[in-house]
Amino acid sequence: MFIGEYEHALDEKNRVSLPKQFRTDLGKKMVMTRGLDNCLFVYSRKNWETVAAKLQELSFAAADTRGFNRFILSGAAEVEVDTAGRILIPEHQRVFANLKKQVVFAGVSDRVEIWNAEKWTKYKADIEQKADALAEKLGEIGAL
Numbered sequence: 838m839f840i841g842e843y844e845h846a847l848d849e850k851n852r853v854s855l856p857k858q859f860r861t862d863l864g865k866k867m868v869m870t871r872g873l874d875n876c877l878f879v880y881s882r883k884n885w886e887t888v889a890a891k892l893q894e895l896s897f898a899a900a901d902t903r904g905f906n907r908f909i910l911s912g913a914a915e916v917e918v919d920t921a922g923r924i925l926i927p928e929h930q931r932v933f934a935n936l937k938k939q940v941v942f943a944g945v946s947d948r949v950e951i952w953n954a955e956k957w958t959k960y961k962a963d964i965e966q967k968a969d970a971l972a973e974k975l976g977e978i979g980a981l
Contacts, residue, residue, distance in 0.1 A: 838862075839944030844954055846938055851931055852923040856942050859949050860918065869930060869951075871912035874960065876943075877926070877934050877951040884947045885913075926951070 843856040855863070868885040872878035880888060892909065895902045912933070916924045926936060939954035952960070964971075 839949050841944045843942045851926050854923050866917050869916050871933050879949040
């Protein structure tokens with residue numbers, strides 16, 4: 838399970854150090870794709886296979902399903918940790934997530950998210966203000 842948040846800097850070649858806390862569970866090779874809220878999703882190969890299998894089970898007859906599958910699957914790339922513990926963020930993903938010098942890695946259960954640091958700070962402040970209301974809604978449906 839991935840938890841915690843860590844801030845790191847992109848270097849001039851679009852590489853960033855993968856937090857040590859995530860390296861073992863993500864493995865040497867992982868899959869990174871466009872995520873929701875303009876961040877990137879990073880999955881271990883095993884978790885990616887689970888996500889991809891669930892997407893394949895959905896009917897391609899529905900336009901929303903086709904669109905979401907295209908969004909997630911066509912945006913994916915296999916990335917590898919180098920000997921210095923860094924990963925290279927592909928250009929199309931860096932542009933999608935508007936990644937600048939500082940990025941935030943956020944552990945979110947089965948995946949790691951990579952955020953533009955400024956956007957993460959704003960998003961986190963907004964969610965923190967809504968936490969009580971969100972908990973109440975989740976309680977109403979029995980999730981908490």
